[in-house]
Amino acid sequence: MTADALSAAQAAFRDALIAHRLLIPMGVDGLYGRSGVFEDVIERFNLLVSRHGGNDGAEVMRFPPAINRRDFEDSGYLKSFPQLAGTIHSFMGNDRDHQALIETLLKKEDWTAGQKATQVVMTPAACYPLYPVLAARGKLPADGALVDVYSYCFRHEPSIDPARMQLFRQREYVRIGTADQVMAFRQLWVDRGTAIMSALGVPLEVDVANDPFFGRAGKMLAANQRDQTLKFELLIPITSREKPTACLSFNYHQDHFGHVWDIRTQDGGTAHTACVGFGVERIALALFKHHGFDVKAWPQAVRDQLWT
Amino acid sequence: MTTVADMIRDIFREGSILPVDIATLSDSADLYTAGLTSHATVNLMLSLEEKFDVEFPDRLLRRRTFESIDAIKAAVGELLDQKAAA
Numbered sequence: 127m128t129a130d131a132l133s134a135a136q137a138a139f140r141d142a143l144i145a146h147r148l149l150i151p152m153g154v155d156g157l158y159g160r161s162g163v164f165e166d167v168i169e170r171f172n173l174l175v176s177r178h179g180g181n182d183g184a185e186v187m188r189f190p191p192a193i194n195r196r197d198f199e200d201s202g203y204l205k206s207f208p209q210l211a212g213t214i215h216s217f218m219g220n221d222r223d224h225q226a227l228i229e230t231l232l233k234k235e236d237w238t239a240g241q242k243a244t245q246v247v248m249t250p251a252a253c254y255p256l257y258p259v260l261a262a263r264g265k266l267p268a269d270g271a272l273v274d275v276y277s278y279c280f281r282h283e284p285s286i287d288p289a290r291m292q293l294f295r296q297r298e299y300v301r302i303g304t305a306d307q308v309m310a311f312r313q314l315w316v317d318r319g320t321a322i323m324s325a326l327g328v329p330l331e332v333d334v335a336n337d338p339f340f341g342r343a344g345k346m347l348a349a350n351q352r353d354q355t356l357k358f359e360l361l362i363p364i365t366s367r368e369k370p371t372a373c374l375s376f377n378y379h380q381d382h383f384g385h386v387w388d389i390r391t392q393d394g395g396t397a398h399t400a401c402v403g404f405g406v407e408r409i410a411l412a413l414f415k416h417h418g419f420d421v422k423a424w425p426q427a428v429r430d431q432l433w434t
Numbered sequence: 435m436t437t438v439a440d441m442i443r444d445i446f447r448e449g450s451i452l453p454v455d456i457a458t459l460s461d462s463a464d465l466y467t468a469g470l471t472s473h474a475t476v477n478l479m480l481s482l483e484e485k486f487d488v489e490f491p492d493r494l495l496r497r498r499t500f501e502s503i504d505a506i507k508a509a510v511g512e513l514l515d516q517k518a519a520a
Contacts, residue, residue, distance in 0.1 A: 185476040343476040350472045353497045358515055 127368050135365040139415065143288055146344035146419040157282040160407075163421060167410045170432040172276070172297055175404060178318050179299055180259040184274040189255040191248060191278035191293070197258050198247040206339050206347060212248035214240035214282040221273055248280030252296035253401050259386035260302060268392040270303020272311075289364050289371045289408050297404040302384070304391055308400035312358075312376050313404035319360050319374045323409075327428045328362050328416050335359040335372065356380065362412040373408045377401050438486075438514075442506050445481045461503040475500050482506065488513035 127135070143149040145309035150159030192214065198204075203211060217227060219240060230237040238254075249255065252275045260271060276297045283290060316332060323330050335357045336348035351357055356378045361370035377400060383389065384397035391397050417424040439461055446456035453469040470478070476477060483489055488510065490499070501507045 202473070342495070343479070345492055346476055346479060347472050348495040350475065 127366050132364060132366055132369065133286060136289075139365050139411075140286060140288040140368075142419065143229060143411070143414065148414065148419065149288060155286055156290060157356075158288070158291065160424050164410060167413060167421065167432070168295070168406045170207070171406055171409055173402075174322060174431060177273075177296055178322055179274070179315075182272055182299075183401060184272040184299055186274045187256055189249065189252075189275065189277055191280065192246045193249050193255045194258075195243070195245045197255070201254060202258075202382070202386060203250055203254075206337070206344070207250065207281075210281040210283060210338070211250060211339050212282055214244045214246045214248065214340045216244050218242045249277050251279055252277040252298045252403065253300045253399075257302075257383045257387045257389065257399070261389045265301060265390045265392055266397060268309045270301065270397070271383070273300045273302070274298070275300060279368070287365065289411050291407060294405065294407045297406055298401050300399060300401040302389060302397050302399050304395070305380075305398045308398045309378065311404070312378055312400040316358060316376050319376070319402060319404075323360060323362070323374070325427075325431050327425055329369065330360055330362050330373075332358055332360050335375065354359075362408075362416075364408070364412055364415050371408055371412065373405050373412055375403045375405075377403070379430065437504055438510055441485060442503055442510070442518070445478065445485060446448070449481055451478050451481075459503070463502060466497070466499065467503055470500070477507050478506075482510060486510055486514060488517060505511060 130190065137380060140149070144151055148161050148164045150161065152158060154198060195213070198211075213239070217240070219223070219227070227237055227240065245256075246389055253273075255277075256273050256275055260266070260273075274297075278295050280293055281422060282292060299311075299315065301308045320330070334352055334355050336351045336358065339345070339347040339351075358376040359372035359377075360374035362373050363370040365371075379399045379401075381396045381398050383399045389397040413424070413428070417428060421429075443456050446452055448497055451470065451474045452459075452465065459465070459468055475497070479495070490509070490513070494509055494513075498505065500506055
């Protein structure tokens with residue numbers, strides 16, 4: 127499939143989703159409203175995930191889609207993904223600055239130059255807010271910690287591909303503990319995630335993956351990540367068979383977050399972390415792609431998984 | 435005479451690339467075991483490029499290239515040879 131054909135397929139799928147009133151365009155690539163039907167699929171999918179993972183004793187934490195700027199700076203995100211980050215800026219001037227702002231706006235010139243960074247940054251991945259929270263509690267218990275997070279996330283990558291939104295939700299289970307504990311958790315979720323998605327009747331494969339690290343240095347970070355098999359993705363074809371879409375990811379962060387926030391295991395070692403992330407919009411899109419736009423006409427076996 | 439290995443060791447001494455003193459490690463010691471992180475590897479690569487006036491091609495931008503002083507010496511040697519031949 128050529129790049130042009132891929133773009134055409136993405137645009138066609140986006141237009142069909144809009145025509146069926148599942149997504150509501152907002153005039154910016156990657157920014158959409160969701161219909162009641164679309165949200166119901168996502169809500170049902172989240173319940174399905176909870177049926178598989180809800181008895182593991184995860185602590186539920188729900189954060190707004192933004193984090194403390196200082197935590198964001200500490201996280202190292204800007205070292206790896208400066209191009210994706212979304213910082214929140216506001217007007218912090220006086221009356222005269224306000225007057226200048228209005229004049230610039232009326233002239234349709236760039237009025238944003240005077241905006242100043244607030245203490246708030248958009249959440250880049252659902253698990254980011256929880257590490258400093260855990261670190262503040264002191265040493266982990268002997269069996270580590272398990273947290274269930276769910277949040278809208280922002281990434282600045284405008285695209286016509288409906289599967290690449292700028293604001294989307296991630297449901298995650300995050301395991302914090304020793305290397306052995308978090309690796310066992312990741313394997314458990316590779317198996318569970320594959321079982322959950324297989325039962326939903328979509329074609330899938332699980333493969334080694336890398337994050338979209340920035341620049342030349344990023345090439346090396348990506349190669350390192352692959353060499354060490356730190357990231358796996360569960361891929362489902364949505365607008366292309368050759369380039370299937372990552373709908374779930376299974377990530378081993380080694381001791382990166384443990385080191386950044388000084389999270390300690392019971393024996394005093396630096397904690398390791400791993401997470402399973404569900405890209406819930408992508409999963410809904412995969413279901414609409416493979417089973418059609420009318421959820422009532424989806425195969426009964428699939429409906430039974432979601433609407434039980 | 436300053437060898438390539440000495441110059442590589444200088445980079446470790448000048449930048450805080452490893453949590454341990456490079457002098458305690460042999461040329462064949464595993465730098466990742468000694469605490470070399472992915473992001474520190476990026477800094478190491480950029481410092482090597484500056485010091486030796488070379489550019490690492492994509493095929494060398496991998497973990498193995500930087501796993502020991504010996505491995506770095508081999509990669510830098512190859513790039514220096516290419517530069518001399520060009």
